[in-house]
Structure formats: structure tokens, C-alpha cells
Amino acid sequence: MCCSAVTLKRDFDVCSVCVGGGMHAVTERRITCTSKTCSDIGVCAVVWKVFTCTASDTWTIWVNEHGHMRGVLECEGPHKAVITAQMKKFILQQDECAVPPQLILSSMRRSSDILEPKRGYPTLSQVTNCAKYLRRL
Structure with a gap:
């Protein structure tokens, strides 16, 4: 997920990540592909859903069945520098x-x-x- 961006962030009151569930917060983040290789071809339909439980520090990650526009090619191009x-x-x-x-x-x-x-x-x-x-x- 080197070339991706968070496009949606929501908080829920009822946890769906923990085994027993519970009345504590869970955060959903939808992450979409922003790869230059994919965007040169078209709009990439790959979306990851990341659910984070605040109580147990547990993550659940879902990805849709769509493939990248670039196919099996590696992500090319320069990546942005990270501010430490x-x-x-x-x-x-x-x-x-x-x-x-x-x-x-x-x-x-x-x-x-x-x-x-x-x-x-x-x-x-x-x-x-x-x-x-x-x-x-």
C-alpha cells in the first residue's frame, strides 16, 4: 500500500472487530490506490477497508476483488518523501x-x-x- 491515500474515516460506537463485540469505538478507514502507474491507465478500483478497535488494538483489513489497473506490474515512479x-x-x-x-x-x-x-x-x-x-x- 505504498501508493495509497485515506479517502474516508468514520467512527462507530459498537465494535465489530473484537470477538465478543462491545460498546467501545471502532474506526473505519477506506484506503484507495493512488499509484501513478494505475492512474496513467485509468481509475483504479482497489479499495482497502481497515477497521481499528480502540480497546484491544486489533485491526481487520478487507480488500475488494477488483485488481489494479496496472495488473501485476510493480508500482513505479518516485515515491513521496516521508516527514519523520x-x-x-x-x-x-x-x-x-x-x-x-x-x-x-x-x-x-x-x-x-x-x-x-x-x-x-x-x-x-x-x-x-x-x-x-x-x-x-
């Missing part, structure tokens, strides 16, 4: 000092405290969106 917890902390510190996102990204690349991730550093838009998200928390 260490990067989030750095972005939050810089953003509190009113440093613009472009300078935050530049400083992050030059910082010796942050190791370069496997997928590389995030893009400017990822840093901007992360700063906006962290401001709201």
Missing part, C-alpha cells in the same frame, strides 16, 4: 520563530541533526503543509 518525527520537531521549532518554509527546508537539508531519509528530503509543498498542520495542533 524528527523533521516535524525541527519544522515546528523553525515555524514558531516565523521562518518561511523555503528557509526551513534549506536549513533542514544542511542540519547535521537530521539524517537524510531513504526517500530523500520532503518537497517545499510538503514542508509548507506540515507547518500549517502543526500550527493547528
